[in-house]
Amino acid sequence: TVNSEKSAELYARAVEVLPGGNSRTAVYSSPYPIYIQSGSGARVTDADGVERLDFLNNSTTLIHGHAHPEMVAAVTAAVGRGTSFGMPTPVEIEYAEALTARNATFEHVRFTSSGTEAVMMAVQAARAYTGRPKIAKIAGAYHGAYDAVAVNNDGSGSLISHAVTGNPEGVVANTVVIPFNDAEGALAVLREHAADLACVLIDPVPWRIGLVPADKEYLDALREFCDDSGALLISDEVGSFRVGYQGALHVLGSEADLTVLGKVIGGGMPIGAVAGRRRYMSVFDPSQGAPALPHSGSYNANPVSMSSGVASLRLLTPEVMERIGELGERIRQSMRAGIAEAGLDWEVNGLGSLFRVIATSAPEGYASGAAAMKRLYWVLLDNGVHIGDSGLGCVSTPMGDAEITEYAEAFDKSLRQMLAEGRA
Numbered sequence: 368t369v370n371s372e373k374s375a376e377l378y379a380r381a382v383e384v385l386p387g388g389n390s391r392t393a394v395y396s397s398p399y400p401i402y403i404q405s406g407s408g409a410r411v412t413d414a415d416g417v418e419r420l421d422f423l424n425n426s427t428t429l430i431h432g433h434a435h436p437e438m439v440a441a442v443t444a445a446v447g448r449g450t451s452f453g454m455p456t457p458v459e460i461e462y463a464e465a466l467t468a469r470n471a472t473f474e475h476v477r478f479t480s481s482g483t484e485a486v487m488m489a490v491q492a493a494r495a496y497t498g499r500p501k502i503a504k505i506a507g508a509y510h511g512a513y514d515a516v517a518v519n520n521d522g523s524g525s526l527i528s529h530a531v532t533g534n535p536e537g538v539v540a541n542t543v544v545i546p547f548n549d550a551e552g553a554l555a556v557l558r559e560h561a562a563d564l565a566c567v568l569i570d571p572v573p574w575r576i577g578l579v580p581a582d583k584e585y586l587d588a589l590r591e592f593c594d595d596s597g598a599l600l601i602s603d604e605v606g607s608f609r610v611g612y613q614g615a616l617h618v619l620g621s622e623a624d625l626t627v628l629g630k631v632i633g634g635g636m637p638i639g640a641v642a643g644r645r646r647y648m649s650v651f652d653p654s655q656g657a658p659a660l661p662h663s664g665s666y667n668a669n670p671v672s673m674s675s676g677v678a679s680l681r682l683l684t685p686e687v688m689e690r691i692g693e694l695g696e697r698i699r700q701s702m703r704a705g706i707a708e709a710g711l712d713w714e715v716n717g718l719g720s721l722f723r724v725i726a727t728s729a730p731e732g733y734a735s736g737a738a739a740m741k742r743l744y745w746v747l748l749d750n751g752v753h754i755g756d757s758g759l760g761c762v763s764t765p766m767g768d769a770e771i772t773e774y775a776e777a778f779d780k781s782l783r784q785m786l787a788e789g790r791a
């Protein structure tokens with residue numbers, strides 16, 4: 368991209384001390400990523416001083432954009448009082464009260480420092496509660512780095528459990544995969560393993576396999592299977608909780624036994640949580656003797672993340688959730704119009720404030736849709752807009768009509784430019 372000399376220099380330093388210059392696969396870009404200096408509201412400024420509209424918001428985490436004054440105040444005050452202690456703090460209770468007030472199925476809540484850890488604890492809770500070894504997950508869906516869920520998580524449609532992280536065979540054998548939005552296909556797999564299944568783990572709006580919402584028939588089939596078999600239905604809403612005030616599964620008309628939360632609930636600080644029915648959450652309870660599932664963590668419920676989370680949730684009223692959902696719908700419609708006008712058959716999916724452009728075909732001059740999407744990512748950066756290089760993006764609360772219009776114009780312009788480059 369133009370004006371990225373500083374990023375190139377930084378990356379040359381990074382490769383000397385970090386594998387591939389990288390700490391997080393998702394933020395790697397070839398030939399080098401753009402380094403960020405700062406962010407404010409809907410915009411970020413990179414190392415070369417270039418300002419852009421940010422529609423990725425740290426992989427959909429920053430629902431209030433960058434350096435929101437209320438989060439800055441909450442975090443700064445909390446840091447000043449001490450960042451963590453070997454004893455609990457009152458703000459942990461305040462935050463748990465705020466979370467449990469949002470959804471009737473969130474009776475008790477347990478905190479971790481990341482979504483990965485929260486998924487891990489939810490799966491372990493289901494195993495501890497049921498005494499069963501296996502878990503089922505949707506083929507291709509991503510749930511973080513825990514080995515039991517890092518099976519068949521690469522977005523591919525394959526229905527065979529396959530390791531993607533050098534997982535041992537035993538781990539892979541205990542994770543079975545079900546097809547997405549195919550109730551009969553899923554039930555066929557689930558019935559085969561019914562007696563051994565601790566849980567069925569879903570993301571109701573799985574971004575890695577296209578960000579298409581789960582349909583009602585599918586969700587009802589999974590709910591009924593869990594009720595009959597005794598497996599727990601776990602809804603991983605680390606990414607998708609932001610689609611509604613009570614989360615994604617509620618919007619789609621179902622209920623989980625355990626819900627995994629992260630990202631937006633932390634207001635930008637590291638966070639994860641498992642929320643669910645008391646009877647399942649009781650595996651964590653140390654007050655009645657040794658818990659079935661002991662769970663510690665030096666940063667669990669640390670007061671900085673808790674304070675930031677309280678501030679974040681306070682601003683996420685039903686009205687605000689609805690407003691950013693409407694802006695999300697406008698973005699999806701404007702992208703669909705731009706894509707149709709450009710003569711492409713690409714898809715735009717999503718729900719609420721989340722969107723994803725899917726390059727379903729290769730335009731002239733590009734080896735694949737994915738290659739064209741990668742190029743579009745860089746052209747968009749040159750035109751002042753940042754989304755994910757997989758086409759993932761979201762609306763944040765500091766955004767309004769002006770930002771949506773600015774995005775739509777940049778998107779159409781970039782699409783035309785990318786296509787013209789391919790034809791040249």
Ligand code: PMP
Pocket residue numbers: 426481482483484486509510511512570603604605606607629630638639
């Ligand atoms: N589950 C889902 C559905 C996610 O999208 C993510 C993060 N992208 C995770 C789990 C892991 O969360 P974290 O990055 O906070 O570990």
